[in-house]
Amino acid sequence: MKDDETVRQAKRALDRLGEEGALSSTPVMKSAANGVRDHFAARDADTSDRIEVWGTRIARGLALVALIGLVIWLVGQIS
Numbered sequence: 001m002k003d004d005e006t007v008r009q010a011k012r013a014l015d016r017l018g019e020e021g022a023l024s025s026t027p028v029m030k031s032a033a034n035g036v037r038d039h040f041a042a043r044d045a046d047t048s049d050r051i052e053v054w055g056t057r058i059a060r061g062l063a064l065v066a067l068i069g070l071v072i073w074l075v076g077q078i079s
Helices: 002-023 025-040 050-078
Strands: none
Touching: 025 050
């Protein structure tokens, strides 16, 4: 009788962990998306200096454009 109750509790615990595990990627994805957004919005730059903030945003945007261009060029070289 005691073993049956222990087995039921273990199954409930495993089911609960399984349900929570399916949702665990959502906070990670949100955190990653927020990190990317904050990076390109230059949240780490000195907010009192508008020139630094906009310069950081422009530089990061240009770096992204250069990366995309490089990837396209490299894929074209493979073909």
